[in-house]
Amino acid sequence: xxxxxxxxxxxxxxxxxxxxxxxxxxxxxxxxxxxxxxxxxxxxxxxxxxxxxxxxxxxxxxxxxxxxxxxxxxxxxxxxxxxxxxxxxxxxxxxxxxxxxxxxxxxxxxxxxxxx
Numbered sequence: 001x002x003x004x005x006x007x008x009x010x011x012x013x014x015x016x017x018x019x020x021x022x023x024x025x026x027x028x029x030x031x032x033x034x035x036x037x038x039x040x041x042x043x044x045x046x047x048x049x050x051x052x053x054x055x056x057x058x059x060x061x062x063x064x065x066x067x068x069x070x071x072x073x074x075x076x077x078x079x080x081x082x083x084x085x086x087x088x089x090x091x092x093x094x095x096x097x098x099x100x101x102x103x104x105x106x107x108x109x110x111x112x113x114x115x116x
Contacts, residue, residue: 020093027091027108030066035112038062038073039085043114046075046083055083063087071109086111 038059046055056073063070071086088109097103 023092027089031089031110035110039112039114043116
C-alpha cells in the first residue's frame, strides 16, 4: 500500500513538472516569434518612414498584443543597418513559480536582429 501511494505521489509531481515545462516551452516559442516578427516590422516601418519613434511604437504594439514585455528596441547603423528587439515573456507555470530560487529563472527572453 505504501508503494502505491508513493508511486502516485511521484507520478503527480512528474506530471506537474511536465505541465510547467510545457508552459515554459510555450513562453519560449512566443518570445522567439514576437521578437522576430516585431524586429521585421520595425525594420519595415523604419525603412518606410525613417522614424525610429514610429518603429518603436509598432514594436510596442506587437509586444503588448502578445502579452510580452518589451525590454529593448534599437536601431543601429554601420556598414549595414539593423534593428534589434528584445522581449520577455512570463511562462504560465503552476508549480515552479512557488519555488523561491527558480521563480526568477522562469522568465523567457529572446532577442532578434533584422538587417535591412
